[in-house]
Amino acid sequence: MEELKYIIEDSTIVELLGVQNFTNDESAVLELVKNSYDARAALLSLTFEETQLIIADNGIGMDTNDIKRHWMHVGKSSKKYDVVDKNNNTRILAGSKGIGRFALSRLGRNIEMFSKKAGAVGVVWRTDWNSSLLSDDESLNECGTRIIISNLREKWSKRKVENLAEFISKTYNDNLMKIEIKHPVVEKVITKYFPVPKLGKNCLSNIQLVYDSDKCVVTTKIQSDEFLDDAINYCSEVNPREYCIVTDMIDELKASKEFDLSIDALKENLKKIGDFSAEMYFNINSTSTEMEKFLYKYSSLPETIKGGIVLYRNAFSISAYEGKKDWLGLGKRSRKSPAAASHPSGAWRVRENQLAGKVEIDKKINSVLQDLSNRQGLDENIYYQLFIEIILTSLKEFERYRQSIIRQIDVKNNFEIEEKRTPVSDKVLSNPITVSQLSTQEAKQLAAEIKTYRKESNEYKREKANVEERYKYDVRILNVLATAGLKASSIAHEMRNDRNSIAENSNNIILALKEYDMWDELLSPDKIEKAYKNVPYLIKSNNEVSKKIVAFMDTMLSEVEKRQFEATWQSISYFLLKIKNIWERDYAWVTIKAQTSDDIYYLMSEDIVRVVFDNLILNSIQQNENKDHLEINIIANESNDQIHFMYIDNGKGLDKKYNSNPRRILEVHETTRNNGHGLGMWIVNNTVVMSGGEIIQINGQNGFSIEFLVGGKI
Incomplete structure (x- = not known):
């Protein structure tokens, strides 16, 4: 038999795996940054000229054999799990699919790549995506790779380059490779996007999550500086400064309707996810009224951390999880449960614009969290769904913690303060003409009183809005329950006339069978051997069900009076x-x-x-x-x-x-x-x-x- 292999046109591969495969230009550049990182480069420069983008690194480079066997072999990757660079630092390799090089085609129509590997002659690879040429270049002396992308598909303006710099800053989670961006009007050195958390400076609370896959538990540690020192006088059940709790994920999810898994299967899948960690930063602005009411320490922070939640796999974020997409579904959660943190019974949920941070996974340890073929996301399989639930479980612990503090503080606001009117306002209200007779001191006092009344009026309006928002969710749930109850009550009313017959039917059937001399025969061993033919048993079972129906009717008819x-x-x-x-x-x-x-x-x-x-x-x-x-x-x-x-x-x-x-x-x-x-x-x-x-x-x-x-x- 003759063995056949697919023949695919170069331009077709380029279109599918390059131009159409990347959602934007920034993600295409990121793929090339990853290539330099995997090549153990200590320095990478991205230089934008009028019609060219030049990407140069001082990595290990490639020789003729590498170009032929690896660079030109689509879908095959020679990369292992990790490598050691020339500074003896271990790097977890970012590439694995063997298609990242086609990011070049997303960026430009003509490519020249100059590469030099230690102990080998330099090489030049050129392509217009219809054909590719390879030749030696003995003039190359330093190891590394330089790629010139010409005939760019997009114009790289100052703003577009600044957006790229922010994107790479957010998606690059390491410091082993320095990245420089050069543009005629912009020069940037990339630094890590998320700073060291500083309570009261760039966040109100720092939430740290560590998942232990062997024990299937998640540990949540919270440090907070959101509340004044006086808050501790109201918080007898919890420390408003710090909190730590260990949550068993098997216990947490075993009754979940979203996962149709036995406890053993749930445990096995939770173990396969592997260990991972996360760090999140909470911040929220407060009005002066809220600060006084709930003993908040800050109205706003000078250095707010933004950027959403970014998912990193080792040194780089996973595309589509770099903070723009609400992949944890925080918005949906908060819309389903819109209760304020002070709500006495509703569950407060953190909003997506109140949280930033990072989740860190590993290529090998968390291998069940798999990239999609285009590396623009993750396969949302059962492991991914459980992974999300673990993170949300930790967030729930933070939400409960913060809400318990605010509820305890809010107790002090529930005491009714008797309204006291000052003599000046009473005097003017009883006789408006006396306004012209007020002394300077009394006029100032009256003005202060009016300001106070306005403030109280505005606070009342805000409180009214808060109360209305607070009970929206309660009303939604109770409306559903009330509707179900009314339906059941309506059915019970319709069946009221049948109540006596339902209750007595079983006894009447038995009496009738006895009168027809059939009862004793139905009790004989051969007639009761099989349950579905056992008439006395069926009548008895029906009688028990009838009693429950009658009890239900009585309950429904009495409880809606x-x-x-x-x-x-x-x-x-x-x-x-x-x-x-x-x-x-x-x-x-x-x-x-x-x-x-x-x-x-x-x-x-x-x-x-x-x-x-x-x-x-x-x-x-x-x-x-x-x-x-x-x-x-x-x-x-x-x-x-x-x-x-x-x-x-x-x-x-x-x-x-x-x-x-x-x-x-x-x-x-x-x-x-x-x-x-x-x-x-x-x-x-x-x-x-x-x-x-x-x-x-x-x-x-x-x-x-x-x-x-x-x-x-x-």
Whole structure:
């Protein structure tokens, strides 16, 4: 048989792998910078002239054999993982695909390359992309490579060259090769884009992430200088200066709906990702009102770090991940959860313009994070998706940390200050004519008062806008739940007339079969051998389902009654007894003990207590479905014009991922159940806070317990 090989025209290769393969001119230049880095150059210069771009380095150069065997062999790379340069520094090689040289065609139509390798005669390679010529050049004395790109496809203006300098600065993450850019009106020496983080100078918080693939854990270390020293007086639960937490990614992702993986498969994939690290810098501007309200230390910083999040693989960033693209999806996250950091129950999310930094991976260690064929991005496979989740998990830890500080500080702003009007304003309001009779001192005082009222008015408008924004997300979620509830309620109303027949059908069928002398025969061994033909078993199962349907109908018809939302003097003991009876009726394996005094009466609407305890009890039941018996204790007492509750169950408690921070369960969509929505505990917290109360303590070890206060605001 004859062996055949593809024959491809040079111009076709150039068009596909060069002109069309690179998204912009800057990324094409970067490929050539990488080539010089891999050639162990200590110096690289990019010189722009009128119609030429000259790229010159002092690397190891090439000889005739290198040109023929490697340079002209498309798709083959002779590059290993690393090399040692002449200064004994190890470099991780950037190239691997064998197509980076076609970046030249993106930049110009004619190429001349002069190269000299130690111990060999210099060579010249010329091409117009239709044909290529190679010849010796004995005049070349110094090792290295010089490429002259003529007939440039684009005009390199001052602004375009400055953009290139910034692009290379952002994408080059090393100092082993000095890069110079020369232009008739611009000269630049490339330096690392991200400076050393300085709290209070160029960032408010420094977030460091280290992923250990062997243990499948991510360690997040945070240093912050965002808040005044007084903040520590309000932060009993967290240090506003520094924080460190280790997160188990298996526990974090095992209930994720996005990954259809068993725990073993999840663990295996998390291990394959390999170790990596990241450093991010947080900054946000604050108004004078916010500074006073939340004890912020700075309104703005003199040297803000910008540039988005850049993904580096060793010495260079990966194209399309150099900070312009929101590849972590921070914008989408913040739009889905727009709550302010001071929101009492919503989850604050960092915005993409508030964060800059770098994520660093390795060519070998993180080999499962693979380049696309055009090297303009990464294959978004399962490893990439898990990689993103690890980074976002670390960011969540920062978001929780910062939000917990602001929430604790915000407590001081919740005390109502009695409005005090000064005598001058009272005097003028009661008799406007007295304005002309005011003394100089009184006129100045009145002017100061007017300024104060204006300031208060503006602050009120801002606060109103903040409150409206704060509850937009809450309303969206509650609208969805309310709509689902109304649909179910409508169906329950339609089935109300069928309630009795649903409840009694099973008993009526059994009585009918007995009357027809068929029941005993249906109980014979040969008739009950197979479950799907076992009529008594099927009737019994149907009876159990019918009971649940009837219970559902009764619940839906009772819980949407208008009177539930009217505030009246209510007996807490009676409330809890009703809840106990309903749940014990529907779940025979659950026992609820309510301990409270009969003389506790409180002005509130019934829906508050029902919503809180229905969600708590449902959560306990769903978390302990495999138990034979579940015992729940509810203790209620009066406490400073509020009701103090303790809720305790003897179930399995919280998942271990909540051990370090059990209050995480209060966040929206937080769940460890595969089919869970993560709204139950968020609704509990939201209802408690809106009533004027608060969640005091949560414990998830040796069962579950939660301590909270309920007020009477709603």
